[in-house]
Amino acid sequence: MRNFKLYLSFVAVFAMLFTSCSKDEAGVNPDSDKATLSFGAIVSDLVNNRAATKQAVADLPTCTDDTPSYVEIVLSLGGNDVVGSEGSPYRVDLVAGEIFTVEDEALELEPGDYSLDHFSVHNSDGDVIWLSPRSGSPLAAYVDNALPIAIDLRAGVKKYVDVPVLCFDDRDVNEYGYLFFELDTNIALTYCFFANYCDDDGRHYPARYSVSIWSGTSSAGVPLYEGVINETGVYNNGDSYATPLCFALPDNDNMDEDYLYYEVTLLDWDVAEGGYGDIDPVMISGTLSKADIVANFNGEDDVEYNHLRFCGDGDPVDPGNGNGGTDPDPSDCxxxxxxxxxxxxxxxxxxxxxxxxxVDVPFADITLNGNSIGTVYFDLASEGADSMVVFMDLDEGYTMSDVEVSLPDFVDTEICVSNINENDVEVTYVVEAEGGITWPVNVDFAANVCQ
Structure with a gap:
């Protein structure tokens, strides 16, 4: 466990007070059917009591002399956010020169069992100066009552709730139990991963995998996400599935600078749960620039996946030559x-x-001389359908003059399209075999690409 510095502090959360009120005026209003909350900050140095933690305290966060200006909170009820939300906490100003908040209608609440899930105190510049750690985080051991904190609100009550906080010195926010984007709203765009696993026979499966992301260009950087695992399961029709993983990532001023590092690790997936069984752990790593992120993001409804494939020795498969096999034989067409x-x-x-x-699913990069020059998409139909759509989209500066597509599992006939001279082409392949398409299916295509 990491050692911590020499300062520890608490913030007390109090009942909702009007601007002209003091703490002593709180109590019960029998004529009100709502409850109210107010937040205040009291900082006390517990260095002299550090032995009570029974842990090393040589590296506790360093406190600042900044004056608190406002707090940010997230309150939930029954698992649903009611005041603020993850990534967008609710701001409540403090009375000037005082330690309690101004009156705020958002904190006049119906009676119920609430949960305080986020509590941070900020200076006038918006910097976090005190932060309440979450249960299970390394710093939670240094407070008596880590978040989330249950709050039982009754009608007519002005509720006092003590919330311990630690000074915040812009260290790894994971030590407090938060994700970076909950405290830093300087978010770029969403970036998603999807992965397949192929066994020694060349059969492809959706993969169970974990993703870790750090700032910087190696795992020595500050961790943003650690060991996030995708969801896997089996549909009621017996088909196994695995979900993509999408992440909110921080912005960067330089479009071309590599500033994020990721590791995607292939994980076991129990056969009894629809998976491929035990495998040797394999990891694919890489770096990201802002240009990489923007290239895969065209709005929340159009996010392309970084589609990785764990095949053979675990290296990402070069989509220009399939999964390590030979090129399809060219035909006369x-x-x-x-x-x-x-x-x-x-x-x-x-x-x-x-x-x-x-829907159009981005499947893999189209590569030329080892460089990505576009993306191949498949519009996949359900089991038994009689057609599938192949869509190839090349980057600006490239065009396709001729394209050939075939499904060798079903028929020997290729579809050839000539004199295209466009940077995108869509081919619909109709299967006349009895029972239609059964998955998985081998797909071959070739194209003449010009610059």
Whole structure:
């Protein structure tokens, strides 16, 4: 466990007071059917009582002399936020020169069993100066009552609730039990991961995996997320699924600077729970720039996944050559590349398990000479459907002159489209086999790409 510095402090949370009121005026109003809360801050140095923690206190957060200006809170009722929310806590100003808040209608509440889930105290510049740690965090051991704190509000009552806080010195917020974006609203865009696992036979499965993200370019940086695991399960039709993981990430002024580092680790998935069984842990790591994040984000309803595949030795599969196999044989219908053009090939096994159907799903990068130049999408239909859609979208500066698509599991016939000269093309492949498409299915395509 990390050692902590020499300062510890408490904040007391008091009942809702009017601006002209003092703490002694709180009590019960029998004519009111609501309850009220007010928050105040009292800081006391507990260095002399550090032995009571029974833990080392050589590295407790350093306190500041800044004057508190306001508090931010999140209150919930029955698991639903009612005042503030994660990532957007509610601000309540303090009376100038005093330690209690101004009257605020948002804190006039119906009776009920509430939970205080977030409590931070800020100076006039908006900087956090005191913070209440959450239960289970490393710093929670240094307070008597860590968050969340249960609050029983009765009709007509002005409630006093003591909330212990520690000085905040901009250290790793995880030590207090918070995620960075709950205290720092300087958020960039959402970034999502999705992963597949392929066994020695080349069969693909949705993967169970964990994601950790640090600021900086290695795991020596400040952790933003640690060991977040995606959800896995089995639909009632027997298909296994795994969900993507999406993260809110901080902004960066430099678009091209790598400022975030991630590790995605393949995890066991019990066969009895629809998975592929025990595997040797494999980790894929990488760095992100703001340009990487923006490239995968086009609004909340259009987020592309960083689609990783754990195959063979665990290295990400180069989508330009499928999962390590040979290129599909060219057919007579795909002409040789022209001047300033190159042939790209894709061969992979596609499965609907864990992926949405009837929407365009970004599946993999299209690569040329090891560089990503676009994305291949699949509009996947449910089991037994007679068609699927392949959509290829190249980056600006590239066009496709000719494209060939085939599903060798079902028919020997290829679909070829020539003289396209566009940077995107959509091909619908109709399967006439009895019973339609059964998943997973092998998909081959090749294209002549020009610059």
């Amino acid at each position: 795909l002409p040789a590349p022209g001047d300033d053009c190159d042939r790209i090939n894709f061969s992979d096994s596609i499965d609907i398990a864990g992926l949405p159907v009837d």
